[in-house]
Amino acid sequence: GENVEQHPSTLSVQEGDSAVIKCTYSDSASNYFPWYKQELGKRPQLIIDIRSNVGEKKDQRIAVTLNKTAKHFSLHITETQPEDSAVYFCAASIRYSGYSTLTFGKGTMLLVSP
Amino acid sequence: DAGVTQSPTHLIKTRGQQVTLRCSPKSGHDTVSWYQQALGQGPQFIFQYYEEEERQRGNFPDRFSGHQFPNYSSELNVNALLLGDSALYLCASRLGAGIYTGELFFGEGSRLTVL
Numbered sequence: 001g002e003n004v005e006q007h008p009s010t011l012s013v014q015e016g017d018s019a020v021i022k023c024t025y026s027d028s029a030s031n032y033f034p035w036y037k038q039e040l041g042k043r044p045q046l047i048i049d050i051r052s053n054v055g056e057k058k059d060q061r062i063a064v065t066l067n068k069t070a071k072h073f074s075l076h077i078t079e080t081q082p083e084d085s086a087v088y089f090c091a092a093s094i095r096y097s098g099y100s101t102l103t104f105g106k107g108t109m110l111l112v113s114p
Numbered sequence: 115d116a117g118v119t120q121s122p123t124h125l126i127k128t129r130g131q132q133v134t135l136r137c138s139p140k141s142g143h144d145t146v147s148w149y150q151q152a153l154g155q156g157p158q159f160i161f162q163y164y165e166e167e168e169r170q171r172g173n174f175p176d177r178f179s180g181h182q183f184p185n186y187s188s189e190l191n192v193n194a195l196l197l198g199d200s201a202l203y204l205c206a207s208r209l210g211a212g213i214y215t216g217e218l219f220f221g222e223g224s225r226l227t228v229l
Contacts, residue, residue: 001173006156034218043118043204043220044157089156099169101147102218104156 002027002094006105013080014113021108023090024072032093033066033073034102039086047088048075080112116141118221120205126227127195135190135224139207143219146188148180149204151223157204163188192226200228 003026013019025033034049050057050064050073057064061080066073077084087109091102119138127133139146145164149157159172163182182188186207192199202223 004156036220043222045220046217049217099162099164101159101162101170101172103159104149106156107154 002030002092002103004090004092004103004105006090006108008108009106010109010111012111012113015080015082017080019077019080019084019110019112021075021088021090021110022072023074023092023105024070025092025103026071027092027094028068028071030092030094032100033064034091034093035062035064035075036089036091036104037086038089038107044089077110080110082112082114085110085112118143118205118207118219120203120221120224122224123222124225124227126229128229129195129197131195131228132191132193133195133226135192135203135205135226137188137190137205137207137221139186139188139205140219143207143209144186145208145210146182146186147206147208147218148188148190149206149220150174151202151204153201160190195228197228200226202226 006023031052036044037047038044050066061078063076087107089107090105093100121136147162148160151157160174161171162169166182177193179191204223205221206218208218
């Protein structure tokens, strides 16, 4: 099955700096790559996603890039703010027998210091 | 729109017991997935239900079973509980079980502690 590796496990930055989280996936058939943000004690919530026919996608301060050849994708957060502090999960979707599921990475705890 | 709702929010069981967790999907969604999230880990896929049938299953033993009802709500059952089953159990819903066309919405989860 699909395997998603995520790095780093913890990332500490100063407010205003940029943060980059990287993920790799194993199955070249994966075609959808969402990123979820989970605040302490809260549900995971989608912040951005990208499909395999697109190389980059931006939404205000966040962006995601995808390199299908290398099978890796990254989340970029610019001008970080304390409220960006949370655990971020990458995921990859693959379709087996007509049904799609998501495989998640282990998460990155982002700490933004004022 | 209430989103995805799960019950109970917290529960404590002892080893060997059985537990049932419940989930109501977001309005308009027909596909329900269950995930196990151990402390400090990412969500691990347990199984997915669509049209009242289990369509995909992750690497979990048969002690984990589920059900989907005609109104799309779902239950997760775990038999013969082990200490290692202690985790946050997340239910997620979306429309359609095939190619992803939209966001997977998560509930707040059911925190299971096995003593």
